[in-house]
Amino acid sequence: xxxxxxxxxxxxxxxxxxxxxxxxxxxxxxxxxxxxxxxxxxxxxxxxxxxxxxxxxxxxxxxxxxxxxxxxxxxxxxxxxxxxxxxxxxxxxxxxxxxxxxxxxxxxxxxxxxxxxxxxxxxxxxxxxxxxxxxxxxxxxxxxxxxxxxxxxxxxxxxxxxxxxxxxxxxxxxxxxxxxxxxxxxxxxxxxxxxxxxxxxxxxxxxxxxxxxxxxxxxxxxxxxxxxxxxxxxxxxxxxxxxxxxxxxxxxxxxxxxxxxxx
Amino acid sequence: xxxxxxxxxxxxxxxxxxxxxxxxxxxxxxxxxxxxxxxxxxxxxxxxxxxxxxxxxxxxxxxxxxxxxxxxxxxxxxxxxxxxxxxxxxxxxxxxxxxxxxxxxxxxxxxxxxxxxxxxxxxxxxxxxxxxxxxxxxxxxxxxxxxxxxxxxxxxxxxxxxxxxxxxxxxxxxxxxxxxxxxxxxxxxxxxxxxxxxxxxxxxxxxxxxxxxxxxxxxxxxxxxxxxxxxxxxxxxxxxxxxxxxxxxxxxxxxxxxxxxxxxxxxxxxxxxxxxxxxxxxxxxxxxxxxxxx
Numbered sequence: 001x002x003x004x005x006x007x008x009x010x011x012x013x014x015x016x017x018x019x020x021x022x023x024x025x026x027x028x029x030x031x032x033x034x035x036x037x038x039x040x041x042x043x044x045x046x047x048x049x050x051x052x053x054x055x056x057x058x059x060x061x062x063x064x065x066x067x068x069x070x071x072x073x074x075x076x077x078x079x080x081x082x083x084x085x086x087x088x089x090x091x092x093x094x095x096x097x098x099x100x101x102x103x104x105x106x107x108x109x110x111x112x113x114x115x116x117x118x119x120x121x122x123x124x125x126x127x128x129x130x131x132x133x134x135x136x137x138x139x140x141x142x143x144x145x146x147x148x149x150x151x152x153x154x155x156x157x158x159x160x161x162x163x164x165x166x167x168x169x170x171x172x173x174x175x176x177x178x179x180x181x182x183x184x185x186x187x188x189x190x191x192x193x194x195x196x197x198x199x200x201x202x203x204x205x206x207x208x209x210x211x212x213x214x215x216x217x218x219x220x221x222x223x224x225x226x227x228x229x230x231x232x233x234x235x236x237x238x239x240x241x242x243x244x245x246x247x248x249x250x251x252x253x254x255x256x257x258x259x260x261x262x263x
Numbered sequence: 264x265x266x267x268x269x270x271x272x273x274x275x276x277x278x279x280x281x282x283x284x285x286x287x288x289x290x291x292x293x294x295x296x297x298x299x300x301x302x303x304x305x306x307x308x309x310x311x312x313x314x315x316x317x318x319x320x321x322x323x324x325x326x327x328x329x330x331x332x333x334x335x336x337x338x339x340x341x342x343x344x345x346x347x348x349x350x351x352x353x354x355x356x357x358x359x360x361x362x363x364x365x366x367x368x369x370x371x372x373x374x375x376x377x378x379x380x381x382x383x384x385x386x387x388x389x390x391x392x393x394x395x396x397x398x399x400x401x402x403x404x405x406x407x408x409x410x411x412x413x414x415x416x417x418x419x420x421x422x423x424x425x426x427x428x429x430x431x432x433x434x435x436x437x438x439x440x441x442x443x444x445x446x447x448x449x450x451x452x453x454x455x456x457x458x459x460x461x462x463x464x465x466x467x468x469x470x471x472x473x474x475x476x477x478x479x480x481x482x483x484x485x486x487x488x489x490x491x492x493x494x495x496x497x498x499x500x501x502x503x504x505x506x507x508x509x510x511x512x513x514x515x516x517x518x519x520x521x522x523x524x525x526x527x528x529x530x531x532x533x534x535x536x537x538x539x540x541x542x543x544x545x546x547x548x549x550x551x552x553x554x555x556x557x
Contacts (some may be wrong), residue, residue, distance in 0.1 A: 061451050080457055087455040089448045097470045097549040110456045112375065138550035 002251040007073075008162055008194045009035035009058055014067035016053060026219030031067070033213065033222060035196060037161070040188055042197045042205035043213045044251065045258070050220020051198045051213075053162050058196065059087050071149055071162070084112060085162040086155030090170055092147035093210025094139040094154075101126070101135040104154045125153040128187055145176035148230070156191070163195045169204070181207055182236055189232065202255075206230075206247045207239055214251055221260035226250055284327055291323040292316035325518045333522040346501070353390075353526050355503040356491050359419055363426020364487035365530070368480065370427060372435025378435070379442040380460075389439075396432050400425065400490065405497040426490030430483040437479030441472025456529070473549060477542035484534045492527060504530075 014031040017024045028050040032174055035041050056062040057069060060076035071079035079085065084157035086107075093102045101122050108118045126132050129149040139147055150170055155163060169177045181204060188195055199205050205212050212226040228247055230238065289312070296316050300307045307315075317326040325333075334349060341348040374392065377384045404425050426528045445467050453463050495505025504523045511520035 058457055080455060083456070083457055087452065089452065091446075091448060093446070093448050093452060095467075096551060097472065097473070099550065107456045108506065110453075110458045110462050110466065140550075186348075 006037045007034050007141060008037050008039070008071065009033070009196065010023075010068075010070045011054075011057075012068040013056075014057065014064050014069050014236045016050070016057060017064060017065045028057070028064070029219035029221045035194060035211075037194055038192055039211055040195045040209050041211045041213060042198065042199055042209040043215060044067070044202065044205045045215030045220075045223075045255065046200065046217055048220065049215040049258075050217070051215050051222065054168050054215075055196060055198050059073050059085060059164055074163055083107075083158060084148065084160055085164050086158065086160045088148075088152055088163070088165040088168045090167045092139070092144070092151040094147055094150055096139055099136050099138055099148050100131065100142070101213040103139070103150060104157050107154060107158050113158070121157050125157045128156060128190070129153045130183065134177055143176075145172050149180065152184070152187075156187075156193075162195055163193050163196045166194060167198050167200070170199070176192070177201075177204070178236060184208065185234055202248050202251050205237060206244055206251060207234065212251055214254035214258060216255070224254040226254065269304050278545060279328055284324075285317070288322065288324045288326050289313050289316045292319055295323070320426045321515045324519055329518050330521045331526060333518045334525060337522065349507075349522060349526050352502055352504050352507050352523070353530055356488070356495065356505065356527070357530060359422035359491040359494065359503070360426055360484075360488045360530075362419060362423035363490055364430055364484050366423055366427035367430030367483055368434050368486060370551035371431040371479070371483070371554040372438055372476075374431070374435045375438030375442055376464075378439050391511070391537070392432065392435055395428070400429060400493050401496075403428070404493050408494070408497055422491050422494035426487045430487040431488040432512055433479040433486070434476070437475045438472055441475025444475065445471045470549065473545065477538065477545070481535050484538050485531050486533065488527065488531050 011031045011033045014028060015026070016028040017026050030042065031050075031054060043054065045051050053062055057064050058071055058076060069076060072082075072084050074082065074084070094100075095106065098106065104122045104125060104180040105118050108121060113121065122135070123132070129152055131146060131149055131153060134142065134146070134150075139150070142150065152165075152168065171181050172180065184195075185208060197205075197208060199208075206228065210228050210232075212228060213222055214224040214226065216223045217220065226247065230243055230247070293312055293316050296319070297307075316322070317329070319325075322329070337347060337349040341350075343350045343354070345351060374388065378388055379385070381450060407425055407428070408417075408421045411417065411424065449467060449471075450463075453467055458466070492505040492508070494504070495503040496509055504527050507523040508520055511517065511523065
């Protein structure tokens, strides 16, 4: 894919323990992972496996207890301060008092882009997520899927090569989700961004990813990393192909071996 | 609901209140009236008693028509510069109310911002804010007047301060809640943008708090009026609705008291309505769906 793969995220023996009233919770334990530029990496596992926590560590929203992590060869904090990534949360989290275009302008305002630049970027990203024409609408006037697309546009509006997505389609129905998955792949293909994507849907992980990180809980750790051999070009019906089902099977076996189905 | 379906229950309630009012007026004013009949040794009928009790000069409880006539006489038929004009007195109280409301709102917002941004202030200030409201305002109002008078501040300002003393409280409580209302994910989002504290405040906390602010302001404006009236009671001032109430009670002018009460009620309703209208306009412009905060 890339002539020379450069590492975007690199974690070495990374651990994070939350001290709670019920004793320590090992959210992450001994994580070793490299994410290369242009990768689409999915993190899959049951709740409590630390997939979201790991994403939050990359984003400098949580501090690791031990181990090393670098983002664009910087510490997560430096990366955050240089605005190296866009983060898409599970809930769209658009500001209800801002129109769609003002919502997308939010990071641009904060980062000090000029007015002209803002307008151009808003138009560009809205087109990217197929929301052109909805500039002046308020979030409540949009469906859940459209709101989530707007929140992706918001994360794409500024120059961050890394996109961190925390179960962005988790709350949406299957049909909308399929559609957004397809659009997300096209978007990834066009922008050549690196995407880290948290999900608990096996088909979603297999369909989207170049690399699937299977995680298991208590302590949260990486059980297996599966490289996908699916082509970069992926129509929706690729999900009935043998390759696809093989990988899905492999993911399921990985989850099983990691005791993800024990309870 | 349509206007038509609203109006019948409303009229029923008003009619019931008026019937009750007149019955009470006749009942409460009759002992004095009967006493007079006896002294004058006149025969009296029930219908005469009713008619007389509703037209006394200093009734225990005046009839609605007496209050209406008094209000008519002291508003429409008096020049507004006259000391006897209810409009004049209402304006005196209104000016103190507005000034107190503005002071209270500014103070309330200022304290809320401090409390939200500083843990130490949060811990140390909030108990005092709450304690301030447990002291009866009637007890503290004279002291404020006396103390301010000693430093040569009198007239409008002391009343406004008492008014502010009451009205800042709902603003503090509402704004602390409002400024803390953004979800954790919204705060996290601002963090991922590496937003500064002032950006976090102006782009997230402040707009998030607007619905809370207006709810507080509706309460604050009503009690601002209470504060202004209470502030007029111990000062012995000659003007204002509070002065009218006090003078009325000194001289047994119950009709005057009731007309001042109605003026105060009408003023309060107008002020709350005004804030509601501004609230609705702002919320609409901000894109909040009516009745929904997010």
